[in-house]
Amino acid sequence: VQFEKARADAPGAYPMINREFARYLRKKFPDLRYLDREEDMGIEGLRRAKRSYHPHHMIEKFRAIPANYGNAL
Secondary structure, rough: OOOOOOOOOOHHHHHHHHHHHHHHHHHHHHOOOOOOOOOOOOOOHHHHHHHHHOOOOOOOOOOOOOOOOOHOO
């Protein structure tokens, strides 16, 4: 899921979007096992929302920068 938008003043709008989208995917792709909610970009609210769905697993992402990166510019 790359993008979703709902009215913030409508209680339960985001969970409903997620539930209905998952139902749609399950119907269209019966063998589907996982739904990728993508990364939380380090935003605590997004991370909390993702964890509220009790994911099977979450992948920690890292960034590698060469030690001489600043000198290369």
